[in-house]
Amino acid sequence: MNSVIKAASYVLMHTPDMIIHNGSTPATERIVAPDSEFLKKLPASIRSYDDVLAYAPNQTYIGNMTPAELGKIEQPWYDKKIDAKREGKFGEIMPEDEFILLMQICDVFDLVLLDKDFVAATKDKFAAGPAVTPEMAARVKEGHDAADIAKLVEKEHSEGLYFNGKLIGAVKRAHDIDINLSAHVIHENLVSKAGSVLALRHLVQNAGIDASEIQYVIDCSEEACGDVNQRGGGNFAKAAAEIAGLSNATGEDVRGFCAAPAHAMITAAALVKSGAYDCVAVTAGGATAKLGMNSKDHIKKGMPTLEDVLGGFAVLVVANDGVNPEINLNIVGRHTVGSGSSPQAVTSALVSNALEQNGLKITDIDKYAAEMQNPDLTKPAGAGDVPLANYKMIGALAVTRGEMEKPALATFPAERGMVGWAPTQGHIPSGVPYIGFCREEILAGKVKTAMIIGKGSLFLGRMTNLFDGVSFVIQANSGDSGASAVGEAEVKKLIAQAMKDFAMSLMGQEEK
Amino acid sequence: MDLESQKRILELTEQNGAENMLVILGSSEGESAGLSAETVTAGDPTYAGPLAGVSLGLRVYHICEAEIKDEIPSDLYEEQVGMMEMVMDVDSIAAEMQNIRSQHSKF
Numbered sequence: 001m002n003s004v005i006k007a008a009s010y011v012l013m014h015t016p017d018m019i020i021h022n023g024s025t026p027a028t029e030r031i032v033a034p035d036s037e038f039l040k041k042l043p044a045s046i047r048s049y050d051d052v053l054a055y056a057p058n059q060t061y062i063g064n065m066t067p068a069e070l071g072k073i074e075q076p077w078y079d080k081k082i083d084a085k086r087e088g089k090f091g092e093i094m095p096e097d098e099f100i101l102l103m104q105i106c107d108v109f110d111l112v113l114l115d116k117d118f119v120a121a122t123k124d125k126f127a128a129g130p131a132v133t134p135e136m137a138a139r140v141k142e143g144h145d146a147a148d149i150a151k152l153v154e155k156e157h158s159e160g161l162y163f164n165g166k167l168i169g170a171v172k173r174a175h176d177i178d179i180n181l182s183a184h185v186i187h188e189n190l191v192s193k194a195g196s197v198l199a200l201r202h203l204v205q206n207a208g209i210d211a212s213e214i215q216y217v218i219d220c221s222e223e224a225c226g227d228v229n230q231r232g233g234g235n236f237a238k239a240a241a242e243i244a245g246l247s248n249a250t251g252e253d254v255r256g257f258c259a260a261p262a263h264a265m266i267t268a269a270a271l272v273k274s275g276a277y278d279c280v281a282v283t284a285g286g287a288t289a290k291l292g293m294n295s296k297d298h299i300k301k302g303m304p305t306l307e308d309v310l311g312g313f314a315v316l317v318v319a320n321d322g323v324n325p326e327i328n329l330n331i332v333g334r335h336t337v338g339s340g341s342s343p344q345a346v347t348s349a350l351v352s353n354a355l356e357q358n359g360l361k362i363t364d365i366d367k368y369a370a371e372m373q374n375p376d377l378t379k380p381a382g383a384g385d386v387p388l389a390n391y392k393m394i395g396a397l398a399v400t401r402g403e404m405e406k407p408a409l410a411t412f413p414a415e416r417g418m419v420g421w422a423p424t425q426g427h428i429p430s431g432v433p434y435i436g437f438c439r440e441e442i443l444a445g446k447v448k449t450a451m452i453i454g455k456g457s458l459f460l461g462r463m464t465n466l467f468d469g470v471s472f473v474i475q476a477n478s479g480d481s482g483a484s485a486v487g488e489a490e491v492k493k494l495i496a497q498a499m500k501d502f503a504m505s506l507m508g509q510e511e512k
Numbered sequence: 513m514d515l516e517s518q519k520r521i522l523e524l525t526e527q528n529g530a531e532n533m534l535v536i537l538g539s540s541e542g543e544s545a546g547l548s549a550e551t552v553t554a555g556d557p558t559y560a561g562p563l564a565g566v567s568l569g570l571r572v573y574h575i576c577e578a579e580i581k582d583e584i585p586s587d588l589y590e591e592q593v594g595m596m597e598m599v600m601d602v603d604s605i606a607a608e609m610q611n612i613r614s615q616h617s618k619f
Contacts, residue, residue: 033559296558344595382544389540392599400595409598 003272004324004477007207007316008436010061011091011198012309012423013099015191015291016046017162019308022187023292038296043165045298045305049095052308053084057374057421061311062088066437067418075419077376078306087130090436091202093309094129097163101126102194104169105139106243111186113152114161114169116143131201135245159183178228185225188288192223193240195285195312200244203281203314214316215277217241217251220264221284222426224255240283249281257461258371258430260284261313262454262470265432268317269327269472278319286310286425293424294381301380311428315435325442325474331358333453333471341467347397350453350471362398365416365473367441369434370394370453372420386429390453391417430454435474442476449475513551518561521552525568531619535572536580540600542608545574549609553616569618574609576602 020026020042029039052058056077060070064085073080086092094102101122104112119142127137152158152170161169171190174181196219204211219237226233237251254264261284268280288310295305320326333354339345352362370390378386395412398404404412422429431452441447455469525533535552539545547557549572556563573580576597581589 028560032564036559296560342592342596343599344591347595382539382541382547384541384544389599393595396595396598399598 001273001320001480002326002328003269003317004320004326005315005435005439005474006209006318006321006324007203008439009091009199009202009206009314010063010088010433010436011195011202011312012052012058012061012093013096013195013198013286013312014049014052014093014309015096015099015288016049016308017096017165018191018288018310019046019292019295019305021160021162022191022288023295023307024289025292025295029296038299041299042292042295042305045295045303047304047306047308050084051081051304053086053093054081056080056082057376057423058093058309059083059085059088060421061090061423061433062093063090063436064088067421067434070421071414071419075375076303076379077374078304090206091199091312092130094198097122098126098129099194099310100161100163100169101140102132102198103161103171103190104141105136106190106194106197106240107171108242109174111172111174112161112169112190113149113172114141114143115146115149115167117146118163118168119143131198131205133201133245136201136243139243157183159187175227180227180231189223189225189236191288191310192221192285193236193243195310196221196236196240196283196314197243197285199283199285199312199314200240200246200281203283203316204244204246207316209279209316211245212248214241214246214249214279214281216268216271216280217246217249218264218268218280218282219251219253219284220255220260220282220427221253222255222257222260222287236285237283240285241281246281256454256468257456257458258427259454259456259468259470260427261430261432262452262472265315265317265327265435265452266329266332266470266472268315269329272317272319273329280317281314282317283312283314284427285312286428290425294377294383297381298377303380306374306377307424309423311423311425313428313432315432320477320480322479323443323477325439326477328473328475331355331360331451331473333451333469335467335469337466343393344397344400346455346467346469347393350455350469351394351451352397352401354471354473361403362394362401363403365449365451366447367418367434367438367450368394368416368453369418369431369438369450371429371455372418372422372431372433373424373429374420374422377424378420385420387417387420388413430456431471438474442474445476449473513548513556513561513563515561518551518556518563521568521570522562522566525570530568530570533568533570535570537572537574537609539574539605540596542601542604545605546608546612548572549612550616553612553618567616569616571617571619572609572613574605576600577606577609 158170171187173183217237224232335349339349375385391413453471
């Protein structure tokens, strides 16, 4: 039986101070041009929490608007404010002060030290958050003197934590010499872990299950945790599961740059279909380095710095319940070592090859979701409208294969796709932002089949020049949970037929 | 342009001489092609990479420009680039490339 998608969650964390202090673009600029105009203009370009809430793509991410509704708003979107809500049906947009407290409760090695006034001012607000359990709130530790924190940052190589431009905490290095445990790495990893915890808590709520029902967690973010002897040793998954209260879960990390979420979804579906586990969560937190990644271009064009949120998501894959949309593992696209790197080779490998093997055409899939980056962020940076480019390529492949007439190419993106709404957090936009909406649209009968496509730039790791990607198809449930699919009488009939065929084959062999 | 790509182009130019270099781009739209072209001719406009303030003035073309397309066997071009050509705004890319070359290319 195919596994099904029982729930999905999507969370954003607004971290304006981390853009300045931890984003890779500002950090690089501080080294190469510390007096640059860009660094001077950056703080004023950063949006407030209220503006981040009122931003339509963010409201889409947490489920308060559909992609179709977003598509009706004229681009660009950053200069148009909509109804600002913290919570949506998929998750929430967490403010920075609460997120810093979430980082503190994710730290189990006393590496995060916060100012005592900051903790006192924030802990009740944190505890009242929509996904924070009493157990999580009870993990909050009391704060320290401001002078001690300043000393850690100035003299002990700690990474500063800031709120409203003020130093309110520090992440200590976990080893004096090992760079794999430096304050920078620990900060980056705790951010990723905290985002994953928040996504998992919303997932448990959205699924309406007890946290103890989740047996296995797969983390598909882009960070690595370990020490000098095992730099990517891993298991963000189990670390996050612990804080999120998933007491019966173990897990693993799946990596593959931006393609990792799609790899993780296929892995989860296979684990459930095989019977190894009945209830698997795929999860990821966000990446601090990508905050403000294109801020130079945004500022140059007089826009706010739009890469101001960390992203997170989680999806719950369970045994077939006869209702929820199925993951069809017969249709799995994969870009192989030998696939080739031209756009048509890549698109064929990810889209048409798997469909063709199942006797299907590109036009047999209702919706495609590949790289769902928000075009507001990418267009000013010269990267174009990424989702639109993907839809054009899939449509062009359908034309090349004779499955569609060329004039239909113009309407293909609107009919089979949608506008992008996800922050440019690498793995976060990679097909998976649609899974929540996809589940709802399939349950409502509006969509029957959807293909989720993950693509990854492996060459960034300098271990191979290859690109990567995988895809899978979500489809309406056949309505058959398998519990009583085949009656006893039918089983006996099938066995009798098999024995008869076997006997006939033996007789045939003797005659030879 | 990616900092590592800038570094490699700079090294190749130092080894082979600017007059022997030809850079072929594959960006999917005019603006990003123009930025890359500017980087290998006038220098890195973002002042972030090894080509910041370094004007190599290299020959630079986009794969879909006629000067390059005509040099490639048509069946190979169709196999590797044909589908993308259907998707890209070739005229806008070619105009942007021509603009950068006329201003900054030394060859």
